[in-house]
Amino acid sequence: MHRGLPPSLRDLLRLVPVLILDAAIVLAAYAAALALRFDGDVPGQSIRFFAAVSWFIALAYLTGNFLFRIYRTSWKYAGIVDALNIALSIGVVSMILFAINAFLSPRHIPLTVNVVAPALMLIAMGGIKFWPRLWASRNPFGGYDAGVKNVLIVGAGHTGQLLAREFLQNPRWQYRPIGFVDDDRRLRGVRIHAVTVLGDRFDIPEICTSRQVDLVALAIPSAGGAVMREVVGIVQSTHVPLRTVPGLRDLVRSESEAAQLREVTVDDLLGRDQVEIDxxxxxxxxxxxxxxxxxxxxxxxxxxxxxxxxxxxxxxxxxxxxxxxxxxxxxxxxxxxxxxxxxxxxxxxxxxxxxxxxxxxxxxxxxxxxxxxxxxxxxxxxxxxxxxxxxxxxxxxxxxxxxxxxxxxxxxxxxxxxxxxxxxxxxxxxxxxxxxxxxxxxxxxxxxxxxGNVMGSRGSVVPLFLRQIER
Structure with a gap:
């Protein structure tokens, strides 16, 4: 429809419905705040004054949104920082309007309206803008078919929560996180992305049996070799397949995603620190x-x-x-x-x-x-x-x-x-x-x-061990 127009004009046209909606939210919030202040019986002078300055109020808040780049945000992936930006945009403009209103005489709009209206505006505008994100996570355990795999995530730290979030937001991958295990006792029972920390590493066998776990995912890329070997030994006793997330070096080199699970390698089990070359x-x-x-x-x-x-x-x-x-x-x-x-x-x-x-x-x-x-x-x-x-x-x-x-x-x-x-x-x-x-x-x-035994070299005993394990 707008294919023949310049890109900047096409972007502006796509933004018009959003601007109209935000302006309507601003005016509705002020109208509701006026109605609350006067218990529904708003004086005629206040109504006429509000009608006269409504364009200025709406323009002020829209300008604030532009300055805080609200219209450049992908709300499907919005987070806390984006919510703070909305609050800052509304808050800064509201303080300016409050200061202007404080010096007006006579004052047809009470100062309390300048306080209540932004609160209503934040709830309405924030709710509408965050709706794509809320809709995407409306049912964290929905969207799976009969072939879904129940995944137990080892590690409830930063990598673990990223892994759980990716699985929940991409049900087509057919990995359903049913819980975390983490050695931090303070996290037991805590819910992360609606997924509960069920215990520590020693609870893995019991959890695998009771929760019908199909796959154990290691999300502790910074763990040493001793920890990795112990966890692998525990998981092997359950006969449940084990995968791990890429380490930091892998992420940088291959631009992998944290959710791209791979087989546990001998490097993971050895966990030796890299020798720095002079x-x-x-x-x-x-x-x-x-x-x-x-x-x-x-x-x-x-x-x-x-x-x-x-x-x-x-x-x-x-x-x-x-x-x-x-x-x-x-x-x-x-x-x-x-x-x-x-x-x-x-x-x-x-x-x-x-x-x-x-x-x-x-x-x-x-x-x-x-x-x-x-x-x-x-x-x-x-x-x-x-x-x-x-x-x-x-x-x-x-x-x-x-x-x-x-x-x-x-x-x-x-x-x-x-x-x-x-x-x-x-x-x-x-x-x-x-x-x-x-x-x-x-x-x-x-x-x-x-x-010592150089991994990957011809004659190394490590490939022999791996072939024996596979058999």
Whole structure:
């Protein structure tokens, strides 16, 4: 109908019915206040005066609404701040009109009308504007069909109440919150969005049985690993499916919504604090230097290569025997690069001649030695291969780094080297001793770092555990 009009004019035309309604509310509130003040017998002079100034009164309140951006509010999602804005708009204008009326002589509209009318106006105008929000939540447990899932929310804090509100406002998702559990004893019995806090985490089994819970939702993204593991253990005893909300980092990275439940992961259960990397120190060590990484096609070394490449080395040398892995990694790192800063070297670290030739050509400043065999059961069956790669290969790399003047070498070891009880751990422990021995006779700085079970890496026990749990 108004498609050919400018956008500003179309907006104004859509606003006209709202302005007329608000003006009618203002005048009706003042008329009702006059009737109350005079018990229905309003003097003729007051009626005539009110009729003469009614346009000014209505215009004053409409102007206040514009100044407080009342007509820019989406009332379907209105909250306390929006209610305060209506109160402020009506209150400020009412005080101005009260002051004007106080100085009028004769005063045909009593000052009490300037007090009663705004109260009536706030009730009527606020009620009408909040009606979309009230209508949306008229029946928090309505709108569900036979396939609805009863959800018990663990955590009645900020995230929990957001989750409950989203479920209630979106019944098409078919998640019906039947209660909260929270360890804060003060919240027991409290209603949040018409949903009651039923108990603490230890009441979960009883609640799941008595309330026929179909799903338990964890809404405690800031909880530590110990708390998560305990809650997961309690829920597992009920045989009810468990989901969790994204953490803060997930929300920022993927712009997820709090109501998008996901599976509980190993990261959630570990709950380890993130280690902060000293970016300035890393940059001072790597930027503008020649860096060489052995075993670069492996999971740990490939991620190390990505991190190192971000600190802008002058040249990054990737060493491995896995041709495909090196090629894929090189393509991945140089996807957005205009000029290549990467060289790949097909080299077996167990061959001292090959290793020496690579170091002679590359002259690296910093070396990360990550090449190794690491599958414990396989190494038990092939100890000779483990010795050649993990011991002899480490000796070859350390010797070449020292002979060709590398500034520093970092040897990637493992926690299995502590009191080793298998071939893999023993060979890595020998490698650590070799690093220390070569370092004592060299100007190169040698260091060894021990990794634990790196989640997602090939050979990690964590995927094995997950597959066993799924079965």
């Amino acid at each position: 970016a300035e120190m890393c940059a001072a060590t790597i930027r503008g230097k020649s860096v060489l990484i052995t075993g670069a096609a492996g999971y740990i070394a490939a991620e190390l290569a990505r991190q190192v490449f971000a600190f802008e080395p002058a040249r990054l040398h990737l060493v491995d025997v896995n041709e495909t892995g090196l090629y894929d990694l090189e393509r991945d790192l140089e996807a957005d690069e205009q000029e290549s800063r990467i060289s790949i070297w097909l080299c077996d670290v167990t061959d001292p001649a090959q290793v020496d030739e690579v170091f002679r050509q590359t002259r690296p400043d910093v070396v990360f030695h990550a090449a190794a065999y690491k599958h414990i059961p396989v190494m038990e069956d092939h100890p000779d291969a483990a010795f050649r790669t993990n011991v002899v290969g480490t000796l070859n790399v350390c010797t070449a780094a020292s002979d060709h003047g590398a500034e520093r070498l970092v040897f990637v070891s493992t926690d299995k080297a502590v009191n080793p009880d298998n071939v893999y751990g023993a060979t890595k422990r020998i490698g650590e001793l070799l690093v220390g021995a070569v370092g004592n006779e060299s100007t190169t700085t040698f260091a060894a770092v021990r990794f």
